[in-house]
Amino acid sequence: MSRFSATTTGPEVVNAFREQVNGKTFAITGPSAKSLGAETAIALAAANPKQIILLGRSESKIKPVMEQINGINPTVDVRFYQLDLADLDSVRSAAEKINAGIDKIDVLINYAGIMAVKDFETSKEGIEIHLAANHIGHFLLTNLLMPKLEAASPGARIINVSSIGYMLSEFRFDDWNFQDGKSYIPWLGYAQSKTANIHFTVGLAARLKKKGIYSFSLHPGLIYGTNLGVHLDEESLKVLTEIALERGFPTLEDQRPKSSSEGCATALVAALDDSLEGKSGAYLSDCVIDNPREYARDSDNAEKLWLLSEELIGQKFSY
Structure with a gap:
């Protein structure tokens, strides 16, 4: 039986795996104040990581988190990089700066997301906004940062924060852009992007197995x-x-609603728990491995999404 559960908190997970945090570099998207990304970064700070890289749209919203981390542990090198996941130019710019500024990334946690945007919107590349921000931006960022993850291997990890909301919709391969808004339903836009997070994880696990990089x-x-x-x-x-x-x-x-401290615990288990080695591609809920619906974990769907994602960003990645 797992020592963790639905009521486990982030600090409890970090305390259990302090050696897995000590001296490591963590990169987190979506870490603005009062977010789960922020809770995760703050929990990690207590166990003496080398670096915490915070990526978000607004430095002013992330500065309080950086200050809190410095208050907990002033030895941690905390850095902010501006990133708008719905803008592929911004993603490429952020990745270029990160690759030039740090040696390695031990754990990349893709937290940032939007949910149930009422009116149909697209990124500047014309991609429905949930898909753009929740998946496509992370797809590009993760692949562009791969050299830094490889530098930390074996054992580097990529964590894609999905949601039980994936159950609301399969990925709409025949109409991922909702007929350019004509058939748009906010919750289905969100759900398809959360299914995409699981597909992406399955695709990464298959491609990166030989490199010793895990994805959850x-x-x-x-x-x-x-x-x-x-x-x-x-x-x-x-x-x-x-x-x-x-x-x-x-x-x-x-x-049952969770506190933010409980809410960040599952991502920290995915990032740190050494018992997950050999289980790359798994989906977790309440701090333990769970079984998503068959369509979400299907390897053929994962491959189709990988190819579509490459097409949408105009760039291919081979491993």
Whole structure:
């Protein structure tokens, strides 16, 4: 039986794996104040990492997190890099600066995300905004940072934060852009991007096995009070319940909310737990390995998404 559960907190996980944190470099997307990315970075600081790399759109929203980390452990080298995941030029610029500025990345945690954006939007490249920000940006960033992950191998890890919301929709390979908005449903846009996070993890695990780089995806839990819920309103939640019941997906009433400290614990288990070695590609929930629905873990779907992602960014990656 796992020593961790739904009520485990981030600091408890870090305390259990202090040796896995000591002297390591962690890169985290989406670490603005009051986010799970921030909670994760703050928890890690107590175990003496070498570097914590924070990537986000606004330095002003991340500066309080950097200050808190410095207050916990002033020896940690904390760095901010500006990154807009819905802008591929921004992703390339951030990756170039990171590759030039650091030696290695032991763990990359792709946290940043948006949810249930009410009106149809696209990135400047014309990609539906959930898919652009939650998957495509991370796909490009992760692959561009691969040399730094390879420098930390064997044992480097890539963590893609998905959601139980993936159950609301398969990846829409025949209409990933919702007929350019004509058939757009916010929750399906979000759900497809969360399914993409799992597909991406499966694809990475297959490609990187020989390099000794592991990849995991996860559901952090139902957490209120983070920036992820900024677009939610009564009508949006009503639609969510309708789709959830139709898909056999747990409604909000069926889930126990977690604190932010509990919410970051599963990502930290994925990043640090040495018992996960040899289980690359796994999906975790409540700090243990879980089985996502078959379509999400399907290797053919993972390959199709990899090829589509390369097409959308106009760049191929071979390993």
